[in-house]
Amino acid sequence: MSIEKNPTRIRILKAAWNLLDSNPGVAARMSDIAKKAGVSRQALYLHFPNRTELFIATTRYQDEQFGVDDMLAESRAAETGLDRLDAFVRAWGGYIPKIFAVAKTLMVMKETDEDAAKAWAQRMGDMREGCAAAIVALERDGVLAKRLTPKEATDLLWTLLSIPTWEHLTQECGWSQESYARHLHHLSKQVLTAS
Amino acid sequence: MSIEKNPTRIRILKAAWNLLDSNPGVAARMSDIAKKAGVSRQALYLHFPNRTELFIATTRYQDEQFGVDDMLAESRAAETGLDRLDAFVRAWGGYIPKIFAVAKTLMVMKETDEDAAKAWAQRMGDMREGCAAAIVALERDGVLAKRLTPKEATDLLWTLLSIPTWEHLTQECGWSQESYARHLHHLSKQVLTAS
């Protein structure tokens, strides 16, 4: 399944993943990752040009391991627009907690790092595609809320499903993942579909 | 109105404010701020213990200058719960763009800095009070959506009005402030009140 299987490279990616997951919020240093991977700090630079690229590679590795594409394919298979919306909300909403720690690191980095910003924009752009497709399906079925243009509806769904929204509800407000999923399921229908 | 009026201190605060506003996203360095304030870098440390505290002081200075308290007082004066909700959404939603650049800087810092995190939590806690008060008023009037507990409703409003949500809609999606305000006005009612 994995495109490259350089063993040390993978060890480093796993170490980074692991470190970010277990110390959420504490941005791992190159030396921390090296130690965790059982390799010298300099070795990291043999596999990744810099810290940013290492973390970008880590998110890609996660996507590959989790099989995002297959996951999102499910929602694409739905017949009706409503089913498609539900499936997408469930799939993506359930994916966020798996990738949160690493994603968050990249989100913070993107504020000061051009490359991180680009990688992040790409990733979120892909996610937006899924939102847009669900909205198109709703419109096709004639159930899209009348006061929203497709673009507005897509933007709203994109925002409701954004990682900061998930973070706010589960981390700041203390909602369980189950509670988050249930509310977002309802919310997206309430806001986006015609009553 | 201002508690302290040390002229150099104010010059520094204005320089920081100015710098963050005009270079949004580019975290200003101590030397940049010093230069802008027309003062030596070391002088900053005569007025603020460190970079974090300088930025915290800057947000406080903004709040003071803009008179947040007066602004929020308006919403407190509303008679009905619905009026109160509207007033609060309008007031806070209109305030975000004024403070965004500085607030964003602090939001990024809070991920790696304990003090920044504390200051930010405080600020957002205050904002949550406003959300909670509006929800209580809705409940008192018997118009709170039945499927939501007051806590859930408060959390949702708090999330909808959060700075990341504003940022996502206006910066990523390109919504105008007017469009943001209009949609949030409708959205909050739709989600939080009984139809």
Place this chain on the structure above:
DNA sequence: TATTGACTTTACACTGTGTAAATTGACACC
């Protein structure tokens, strides 16, 4: 046996924050 490749070790340049201390200049009090 020589070569290659992956990794280590050591060292260093660079950036930015924060500490420290000696110096200057103005104003204020007696």
Place this chain on the structure above:
DNA sequence: GGTGTCAATTTACACAGTGTAAAGTCAATA
């Protein structure tokens, strides 16, 4: 007029973390 004080300046340095550079080790392989 002399003295003290206060704000700010200048210079210097410690420290952390990223990234570069180069020489050395060691095993596999041809």
